[in-house]
Amino acid sequence: MTGGRLFKIYAIAYLVFLYAPIMLLPIFAFNDGTIISFPLQGFTTKWFEAMFGNATLHKAVKNSLIIASSSAVLATCLGIFTARAVTRYNFPAKGGIVGLVMLPLVLPEIIVAVSLFGVLLGLGIPLSIWTVILGHVLICTPYTVAILNSAFQSLDRSLEEAAYDLGESRWSTFRLIILPLVAPGIVSSLLISFTISLDEFIIAFFLAGTEPTLPVYIFSQFRFPQAVPVIMALGTLLVLLSIVLLAVAEYFRRRGIAKSGGKDTGGFL
Amino acid sequence: MNSEGVLHRIRRSEAANGLALISPPAIYAVLLLAAPLGLLFVYSFLTDGYLTILWEFTPQNYIDAWTDPLVRTVMLRSLWVAMLVTMVTVALAFPVAYFVSFHVKPSRKSMWLFLITIPFWTSYLIRVFLWKVILGFNGVVNSGLIGLGIIDEPLTFILYNVNSVVITLAHAYAPFAILPIFVALEKIDRSLLEAGQDLGESRMMTFWRVTLPLAMPGVIASVLIVFIPTIGDYVTPQLLGGPEGRMVANLIQLQYLRLDNYPAGSAIAISAMLMVTAISLVFLFLNRRFLRGPK
Numbered sequence: 001m002t003g004g005r006l007f008k009i010y011a012i013a014y015l016v017f018l019y020a021p022i023m024l025l026p027i028f029a030f031n032d033g034t035i036i037s038f039p040l041q042g043f044t045t046k047w048f049e050a051m052f053g054n055a056t057l058h059k060a061v062k063n064s065l066i067i068a069s070s071s072a073v074l075a076t077c078l079g080i081f082t083a084r085a086v087t088r089y090n091f092p093a094k095g096g097i098v099g100l101v102m103l104p105l106v107l108p109e110i111i112v113a114v115s116l117f118g119v120l121l122g123l124g125i126p127l128s129i130w131t132v133i134l135g136h137v138l139i140c141t142p143y144t145v146a147i148l149n150s151a152f153q154s155l156d157r158s159l160e161e162a163a164y165d166l167g168e169s170r171w172s173t174f175r176l177i178i179l180p181l182v183a184p185g186i187v188s189s190l191l192i193s194f195t196i197s198l199d200e201f202i203i204a205f206f207l208a209g210t211e212p213t214l215p216v217y218i219f220s221q222f223r224f225p226q227a228v229p230v231i232m233a234l235g236t237l238l239v240l241l242s243i244v245l246l247a248v249a250e251y252f253r254r255r256g257i258a259k260s261g262g263k264d265t266g267g268f269l
Numbered sequence: 270m271n272s273e274g275v276l277h278r279i280r281r282s283e284a285a286n287g288l289a290l291i292s293p294p295a296i297y298a299v300l301l302l303a304a305p306l307g308l309l310f311v312y313s314f315l316t317d318g319y320l321t322i323l324w325e326f327t328p329q330n331y332i333d334a335w336t337d338p339l340v341r342t343v344m345l346r347s348l349w350v351a352m353l354v355t356m357v358t359v360a361l362a363f364p365v366a367y368f369v370s371f372h373v374k375p376s377r378k379s380m381w382l383f384l385i386t387i388p389f390w391t392s393y394l395i396r397v398f399l400w401k402v403i404l405g406f407n408g409v410v411n412s413g414l415i416g417l418g419i420i421d422e423p424l425t426f427i428l429y430n431v432n433s434v435v436i437t438l439a440h441a442y443a444p445f446a447i448l449p450i451f452v453a454l455e456k457i458d459r460s461l462l463e464a465g466q467d468l469g470e471s472r473m474m475t476f477w478r479v480t481l482p483l484a485m486p487g488v489i490a491s492v493l494i495v496f497i498p499t500i501g502d503y504v505t506p507q508l509l510g511g512p513e514g515r516m517v518a519n520l521i522q523l524q525y526l527r528l529d530n531y532p533a534g535s536a537i538a539i540s541a542m543l544m545v546t547a548i549s550l551v552f553l554f555l556n557r558r559f560l561r562g563p564k
Contacts, residue, residue: 007368011381014365018388018443021399024409028402078294089287097291100298106494108501108545110518114525114538115305118312121531138301141294195390202503202518206526215394222398222508235395242391250383 022239029233034226047233054230060217063129067204067213068197071136075193076186078137079144084178086145087152098145105142112138113206120207127209135203140193147192151185151256152178184256191249195242214238313535322531330536340520340537347516348544350431351500354438358495359488361439362446366487369447370454382451389444397504400437404428404509429511437505442498446491453487454480485559493549500545517541 029048033041051057082101086094104112116135120127155178163173179186201215208216218234221227313330316323334340369381388396403409404427411423427433457480465475503518510516517537524534553560 004372007364007372011365011368014361014443015384017440018385021396021403021440022388022391024399024402025395078297081290081292082294085287085291089283089290091284091287091291094287097295097298100303101294103298103302106497108498108518108541110501110503110521111306111309111538111542112302114521114534115309116301117525118531118535119301119305119308122308134301137297141297192390199390199393201394205503218394219504228398231395231398235392238395239391243387246383246387246390250379254379 025232025236025239028229029236031229031232034229047229050230051233056212057217057234060212060214063208063211064198064214067129067132067136068194070133071140071197072190072194074133074137075140075144076148076189078141079148079189080182080186082141082145083148083152087149087155102142102145104139109139109200109202113203116203117206127207127211129208129211129213131207131209132204132211132213135207136193136197136200139200139203140196143192143196144189147189147253148182148185151182151188151253155181182256184252188249188253188256191245191252195245195249198238199242309535310539312531313539315532317530317532330532331540333533334536334540343515343517343520344541344544346431346514347500347518347541348548350434350438350506350516351496353435354442354499355492355496357435357439358442358446359450359491362443362491363450363484363488366447366450366454370451382448385447386444389441393441394504396441397437397508400433400440401428401509404433404436428509430514431510433509434506434514434516437509438499438502441502441505442495446495449490449494450484450487453484453490457483482559485556489553489556489559492552497545497549500541 030043030045031041032044032046078101082098085091086098112135116131116138120131125131159177159181160173163177164170168176199215201219204213204216205219212220218231221231312322314326314328316325316327316329365385369378369385373381401408405411406423406425406428408428410427411420414420415423427436461479461483462475465479466472470478500516501518502516503522506514506516506519510519521534521538521541524530524537528534
């Protein structure tokens, strides 16, 4: 029993270590001083006000929202195709194809970024938010496949067969039976890819050209010490947003597994 | 004969269905991943003209990359940092995964995993920057230690060098290391552990001889899943590394975006990838006995 308690203390200390940096965000976001250090200077909300009045930031937010929602939708579509094919059919070169689709999960992002950058430049395609979307879909797809695989895996195949027997076509069966059952997994996958894309820096840094995304804007501001408190305020909002998105995603992921009768095996991966 | 033909047709149609279904993501991955990687490889053998690329094949980029002492130093440093980060991350993560798998009630496991994974998804850039705030000259650590009277002068060895890069990366990849180990631990049949103890092994020995070997596939997966991306990390060495903490991604970015020398940048990128692949394969080979487990 004491062993268990020891582990628990360690695990809690570990969580504190994980969350320590994030906890500093709101502290400095409301701190009335340009320099990010202790002791604190006093309470202010002026960094939030400065943030809402910043035109470049608005542009970056708009770009990021377009990129994140497009990438989420496209990656989830590709994820549905992959997960359905993997869980339902056997076909030649299955391992190789799935391996290629999942490769960005372990490939350093800088490699994805420079290789796409090279191709786009070679083809003379101008860099824009669309080129960022191309890259983000690539890195989001493996996560969508991981989430959707567990949603599709727990499907009972006899439901589908019953629908065929009752005269439904392949497509109507998919739409009426399978889609509703995996819908929570799809929502979860959309939210996760949205979060990943919103947070991704290096690919956007290479492929965005003159259109900054939110992380590219944040990175550029780190060079100016006087801009940092505003970034802290922005970071506070972003972390809150991410936590809300992830909590909703987790809720849907669990509901999806419960709905199709599977067993919860834990996290997103 | 006839039934065999039917069977064959069904199998063929299943294969065709499967292939048709997976073709959109497969085509996407081929066009936007495999082809660009191939082109990166081709680029690495071309000659850099001023602002253009000359289609003259040469191994010179590789010779330059591998003989340049600066490139070699940065490569070896990236390797060293990635290995250090991997060891620290996996060693710190294992007890947490063990705790969640063996000591947490099944109904609470998802919540623990969720808590562990949240920081991984939230604002990577800002988290890295916050470490600069924590480790800086008048940062949280220094002002705290001075306030407590433990030190008189701010510590300077914790920022703008390899130490700060290792600390920050170990923090960034922590949740990634826990999940594969957790999954492997969850798969262990608990009756094996009881059997071990019934047969007179102590708790420690049961862990050493039963739990750990069975958890090794998870440990191996988490080693690779941390090691491979860390070696290519750009943000952390850029913000916290200082001149003596630069890593290979910074070098690639320099060649690509500042010097416009794509062939040289590609040669460095390909070299780094080959190195990572080689080390990962050696690592898998050394651990092959853990991966052979009964199906």
